[in-house]
Amino acid sequence: MHNEEDTIQIFYDAIQMEMPNINSEIDFHFVDDGSTDQTINILRELAEKDSHVHYVSFSRNFGKEAGLYAGLKQATGDYVAVMDVDLQDPPELLPEMLSGVQSGEYDAVGTRRADRRGEARVRSWFSSQFYKWMNKISQTHLVEGARDYRVMSRQMVDAILSLSENQRFSKGIFTWVGFKTKYIPFENRERIAGSTSWSFWNLAKYAIEGIVSFSTMPLTIVTVLGMLSFGASLVGGTFIVIRALISNSSVAGWPSMVTIMLFIGGIQMLSLGVIGRYIAAIFMETKRRPIYIAKEEK
Template sequence: MTDGQVPTLSIVVPVHNEEATIQIFYDAIQEILPKLNARVDYHFIDDGSTDRTLPILRELSKTDSSVHYVSFSRNFGKEAGLYAGLEQSKGDYVAVMDVDLQDPPELLPEMLSGVESGEYDAVGTRRADRKGEAPLRSWFSSQFYKWMNKMSQTQLVDGARDYRVMSRQMVNAILSMSENQRFSKGIFTWVGFKTKYIPFENRERVAGNTSWSFWSLTKYAIEGIVSFSTVPLTVVTLLGILTFGASLLAGIFIVIRALVSNTSVAGWPSMVTIILFIGGIQMLSLGIIGRYIAAIFLETKRRPIFIAKEEK
């Protein structure tokens, strides 16, 4: 970008069955355009929606040439949508936002200003509270950040959203990580670059229903742990050492008792309990190892992160 030239801000918006929110989101961004020192273009990524999301995007792109979209051949997940949007974006700066307006658009001018100044490479956001969220879901979320930061060298900010404005240099660094098993919150941190976080109060969706169930969030958390920590494998190793050591001590105790008292105890309930305990640890260990092997298996296939069926 040359001196005096107005920069371009590309806004990346993954959507899945969001027919009720797209126009509302677009209107909200249009309202704050005068406050932005940049031209804006939109990159909506339709993640295999089954409602009227795609027809709405088609109409919107006809009325506004700054609106672009990519429609996937099926549902590939939000992570694929984020990657596709970053890949499609051409702006000097790139913003990632959710379409449901849980990411406050009015923060965009401050966020863009922070990156434009050169003081930061990215300005992100984090929820200062979880008001309105189910207590159990909120507790599990906070525990995830707590334990993830203990297990991984990649430190995550509690309550951090994907909502952020990034420099082109940082976006290019993220795109260089073309792994299939993606966890963007970790990738945003892993690539480095100086980042500032702006806190804001939690907001409800402006319309429609979220496609993130408790189970899908749990799977997402597991993917994050597998992608950025090997501590579970270390735990499996320690469990193996402990159970092996316990079995040796038990064997020595049985031999000594037999030599001293020359008696044996039937004790089949205790034997069954021990067998089930060790078997349970083995199955748990195999499950953890298997999850890492599955990630390796999927990466070695080198399948594309997404397949675009239609784009404009």
């Protein structure tokens, strides 16, 4: 959660209403992703009233992926449910999701939005295109409309936590670790209160992170562009030389300058495409920075 002072109590009460339908003891592990409102104070009060409520508060905003990782790391139960606190994830699905995992038939039961009613058409179109192209360029298949909202077995959670990579994209990680997963469709829901911190630009950056984490296709495209540019330099150079020999109408020095620039530019793009693949992977992981820093825990 990030700046969710208006939704915490509503979320807590909604889960309590589902308790009679859930044949398990529940612990709450709230993750405060560096909120600047009264989120942490509300969590403190809730934890004082209910011993099953726990929380971790970050020293600053580390982002959605760090929050997910922290929540999974804090949770100690045999089954773990990941939910957003804004109630866009329907609590009434929890009993069905939990029973599907408890039965042993599935290792995880997730959810996906069957529609995007209430969402801007442009945003919906870009989201649809992301899933479409991501599945084409990556070996990790993503279910369109899939939410992070899911119930997982302890074994699957431990497998996810074993991937301690810094550049995380949970939707891809949930699929990459394997395990048998079922998806339950539900109609799109609006936030129960407050306002989202996810702008179109934030979603675009998140999509780029997902592509970079689970596909090397962008680097391949850069390499191909370098090869095409290099080829174009050869064709262009040949054309310029022939034209100069036949008509001699070119400005002095211009043909050789353009040919050299195209040649060097093509070689540079080709080299960056190959070397960048290794540097990008090494650079982010060799820093060994923690995924998050906790300021307060209970």
